[in-house]
Amino acid sequence: MTTLSDPPKSDFRIGMLLSDTRYRSYTFQFIALMAIILSVSYLVSNLLANLDRLGQDLSYEFLGAPAGYDINQQPIPYNSQDTHLRATVVGAMNTLIVAFLACVTATIFGVIAGVLRLSNNWIISKLMSVYVEIFRNIPVLIWLIIIFTITANVFAPIAEFRIPRDGSDPARTLIFGVMAFTNQGVFVPRLTFDAGGMFVFWTFIASIIGIFVYKSYVKKHLFATGKELPFWLPALAILVVPTLVMYLVLGRPVGVQLPEMGRFRFEGGLQLRTSFIALWFALSIYTGAFIAENVRAGILAISKGQTEAAAALGIRPGRIMSLVVLPQALRVIIPPLISQYLNITKNSSLAIAVGYMDLTGTLGGITLNQTGRAIECVLLLMLFYLTISLLISLFMNWYNNSVKLKER
Amino acid sequence: MAQDHSTAFVRTQEIPPAPPPPGETGAVHWIKTNLISSVPNAIATAVGIYVVYWLLSGLIPWIVNGTWVTNNIRECREVLAGSGGGCFSVLTERYAQMLFGFEYPSEFYWRPSLAFALLFFAVPPALFPMYLPRWMLIATGLYPFVAFWLIWGGTILTPIGALAGVMVGYYAFTKLDKYGFAAALGGGVVGAWVVWQAFGMIAGGMPGFIALEAVESRNMGGFMLNMILGVVCVSLSIPLGIVLALGRQSSMPLIKIVCVVFIEFVRGVPLITLLFVANVVLAYFFPPDSNIDLILRVIIMITMFSAAYIAEVIRGGLAALPTGQYEAADSLGLNYAQAMRLIILPQALKISIPGIVNVAVGLFKDTTLVSVISMFDLVGMIRGPILSSTDWAGVYWETWAFACILFFVVCFGISKYSQWLEGQLRTDRH
Numbered sequence: 001m002t003t004l005s006d007p008p009k010s011d012f013r014i015g016m017l018l019s020d021t022r023y024r025s026y027t028f029q030f031i032a033l034m035a036i037i038l039s040v041s042y043l044v045s046n047l048l049a050n051l052d053r054l055g056q057d058l059s060y061e062f063l064g065a066p067a068g069y070d071i072n073q074q075p076i077p078y079n080s081q082d083t084h085l086r087a088t089v090v091g092a093m094n095t096l097i098v099a100f101l102a103c104v105t106a107t108i109f110g111v112i113a114g115v116l117r118l119s120n121n122w123i124i125s126k127l128m129s130v131y132v133e134i135f136r137n138i139p140v141l142i143w144l145i146i147i148f149t150i151t152a153n154v155f156a157p158i159a160e161f162r163i164p165r166d167g168s169d170p171a172r173t174l175i176f177g178v179m180a181f182t183n184q185g186v187f188v189p190r191l192t193f194d195a196g197g198m199f200v201f202w203t204f205i206a207s208i209i210g211i212f213v214y215k216s217y218v219k220k221h222l223f224a225t226g227k228e229l230p231f232w233l234p235a236l237a238i239l240v241v242p243t244l245v246m247y248l249v250l251g252r253p254v255g256v257q258l259p260e261m262g263r264f265r266f267e268g269g270l271q272l273r274t275s276f277i278a279l280w281f282a283l284s285i286y287t288g289a290f291i292a293e294n295v296r297a298g299i300l301a302i303s304k305g306q307t308e309a310a311a312a313l314g315i316r317p318g319r320i321m322s323l324v325v326l327p328q329a330l331r332v333i334i335p336p337l338i339s340q341y342l343n344i345t346k347n348s349s350l351a352i353a354v355g356y357m358d359l360t361g362t363l364g365g366i367t368l369n370q371t372g373r374a375i376e377c378v379l380l381l382m383l384f385y386l387t388i389s390l391l392i393s394l395f396m397n398w399y400n401n402s403v404k405l406k407e408r
Numbered sequence: 409m410a411q412d413h414s415t416a417f418v419r420t421q422e423i424p425p426a427p428p429p430p431g432e433t434g435a436v437h438w439i440k441t442n443l444i445s446s447v448p449n450a451i452a453t454a455v456g457i458y459v460v461y462w463l464l465s466g467l468i469p470w471i472v473n474g475t476w477v478t479n480n481i482r483e484c485r486e487v488l489a490g491s492g493g494g495c496f497s498v499l500t501e502r503y504a505q506m507l508f509g510f511e512y513p514s515e516f517y518w519r520p521s522l523a524f525a526l527l528f529f530a531v532p533p534a535l536f537p538m539y540l541p542r543w544m545l546i547a548t549g550l551y552p553f554v555a556f557w558l559i560w561g562g563t564i565l566t567p568i569g570a571l572a573g574v575m576v577g578y579y580a581f582t583k584l585d586k587y588g589f590a591a592a593l594g595g596g597v598v599g600a601w602v603v604w605q606a607f608g609m610i611a612g613g614m615p616g617f618i619a620l621e622a623v624e625s626r627n628m629g630g631f632m633l634n635m636i637l638g639v640v641c642v643s644l645s646i647p648l649g650i651v652l653a654l655g656r657q658s659s660m661p662l663i664k665i666v667c668v669v670f671i672e673f674v675r676g677v678p679l680i681t682l683l684f685v686a687n688v689v690l691a692y693f694f695p696p697d698s699n700i701d702l703i704l705r706v707i708i709m710i711t712m713f714s715a716a717y718i719a720e721v722i723r724g725g726l727a728a729l730p731t732g733q734y735e736a737a738d739s740l741g742l743n744y745a746q747a748m749r750l751i752i753l754p755q756a757l758k759i760s761i762p763g764i765v766n767v768a769v770g771l772f773k774d775t776t777l778v779s780v781i782s783m784f785d786l787v788g789m790i791r792g793p794i795l796s797s798t799d800w801a802g803v804y805w806e807t808w809a810f811a812c813i814l815f816f817v818v819c820f821g822i823s824k825y826s827q828w829l830e831g832q833l834r835t836d837r838h
Binding site: 028029051053123138153350 | 691
């Protein structure tokens with residue numbers, strides 16, 4: 001005969017805090033919480049004691065004070081009488097500019113090198129391996145300084161572009177009449193916007209969006225009816241026609257200003273300073289080597305059977321690439337590519353080594369040294385980079401979810 | 409119907425393979441398929457050959473015509489007289505500064521050199537455990553203490569005390585292991601701490617006992633500083649990274665949140681900002697009268713930085729293990745510490761080793777960033793004391809080439825090792 005007994009009553013005993021797995025995690029977390037609170041309060045008390053000893057406080061009022069220093073690259077108007085806050089914003093914009101441009105060029109370098117490394121031409125693939133290995137295994141800071149030194153020492157001084165007094169031809173002239181490589185930077189034409197120029201610019205942006213809209217319409221039409229609409233010609237028309245019409249209707253408000261040699265220096269045009277060129281190029285070529293490896297891995301990851309299967313279905317070679325191989329390769333390539341973009345953004349802080357005035361140069365460099373507000377400046381600096389990183393990570397998660405294989 | 413096979417010819421031996429037709433083998437065929445298989449390919453070959461020619465035509469005269477014996481750049485220019493050679497005398501003249509910094513006493517250069525040479529005895533047992541006997545790992549274990557003593561100097565009691573503390577702690581850990589992991593860990597830490605305190609007092613009382621002359625941390629520089637930072641920070645960050653990775657996988661929300669916030673924060677900011685913290689902020693968080701030198705603060709921040717990256721690599725390794733391994737450990741009745749130590753971590757770490765090596769290479773390259781906060785590592789030495797001296801201002805190609813070679817040799821070597829190890833660790837090969 002069996003007797004049913006009640007399950008043992010779970011009286012709570014103190015010992016169960018350690019021995020019972022149900023409660024043990026609370027014990028550990030409590031201990032951890034205490035440890036965190038203790039160490040944080042220890043650090044904060046040290047901080048307060050140190051601040052008190054030095055007669056300092058924590059405040060962000062210095063951001064409103066005049067900065068008193070110049071920034072040599074100003075995407076928005078700025079002079080030395082503006083506030084530290086404005087200097088910070090200028091620095092942040094400079095960071096974003098160089099990071100964005102470097103992402104674009106690094107991708108181009110990386111894709112070219114990655115594809116060429118798989119080329120069946122022995123010399124080319126070996127050259128690309130040498131490029132990738134050399135750039136990946138030497139610190140980016142050294143590359144940055146080398147490229148900066150080269151641009152500052154190997155390019156011609158501006159004086160050589162000057163027209164001599166006797167009216168003879170200068171030692172050097174502009175390349176194609178539009179560009180000049182000098183030891184103070186590269187001079188390129190700049191776009192000038194008169195009244196109404198912004199309308200042309202926004203029309204152009206709208207046209208680019210229009211192309212994407214048209215592309216999705218073409219795709220929808222193809223899926224609905226099985227008929228393929230022409231894409232490239234209409235896309236070209238969408239890109240050019242509205243902008244051109246706007247440009248002519250508004251009376252040609254957008255012009256190109258070429259750099260011209262004045263008496264002592266170049267006037268007009270856009271000066272890309274040596275520090276900017278060096279940082280841009282160093283980040284691009286260094287990260288390009290990493291991207292090349294990602295691209296190569298992505299292409300190698302697609303098995304040959306995919307290409308052969310598509311060919312067996314009678315798909316044309318060009319479409320095999322665009323419809324079968326690339327979408328699968330991109331799924332492998334894009335996540336590491338985005339983390340390389342993240343690395344570029346973070347590495348752009350090396351600007352301080354060559355004097356490019358990015359956020360680290362303004363907020364973390366001169367503002368910090370002038371005001372002595374080390375904690376506040378470094379905290380702001382970190383928050384800026386952290387925000388960018390988190391935004392890029394969010395985008396990456398969204399992308400990963402959207403390309404995830406949909407399995408049923 | 410029967411057939412008469414009597415006259416049939418049956419070959420009893422295999423026909424020896426015929427040589428491939430001419431034009432399908434040898435150098436000519438190789439060139440045909442690899443270099444000039446089509447018109448675009450031939451153009452690419454021509455471009456490639458031109459690039460190689462262009463590189464070599466600059467490089468070879470630079471090396472061959474270079475001078476190694478002059479005293480400054482002006483003499484260099486006279487000797488070279490526009491031959492395109494390099495002024496390598498800067499290397500013969502200043503190599504010691506580039507390797508050891510300009511403040512390390514020159515009569516003690518043998519000490520870091522010996523420490524570096526010993527590295528070749530200490531590291532192989534850890535890198536190639538499949539070829540070398542296990543007892544050689546003792547050399548690896550002793551190395552940090554020997555190297556510390558050689559580089560920093562001071563009484564031998566300091567490293568001996570540190571070593572004794574570690575051994576006592578380990579002994580206590582093994583003895584207490586049967587009472588649970590937490591007890592063993594606590595016992596080990598307490599044991600080590602007691603020994604360290606004791607030896608600290610003894611060493612303080614006898615600073616001259618078998619002593620090498622002490623060298624201050626701030627006198628470290630050159631490539632030695634890069635090596636010290638790289639080796640120390642990577643070794644310290646591996647245990648920290650394991651703890652962070654386990655914490656991030658933990659089911660306890662508080663622990664998990666703390667680890668996630670730490671990892672994501674550190675990974676989200678550039679190393680330079682962390683070095684700024686080490687340089688100007690960290691001192692605020694130490695007790696007011698303490699005086700912790702810059703190199704130690706930098707080691708703290710770089711260790712935190714690389715620990716976050718290593719934690720992510722190890723998390724990848726943990727996630728790659730099949731759930732069955734965790735369940736098998738549970739079903740054997742192992743508790744968390746046992747399951748991790750005996751089942752999970754050995755496998756997860758094995759998967760993570762190539763990733764950890766990549767982080768180590770990246771970190772070693774990043775140690776050059778300390779030159780931004782005016783420490784004189786290799787980059788700092790070249791930019792500062794060497795290129796701004798009147799003797800060698802302008803000798804940038806030679807000095808930077810030297811720096812490139814040093815970093816390339818180390819980083820390329822490590823990454824080749826990592827690739828080789830990846831092949832060795834692949835157990836699914838048949």
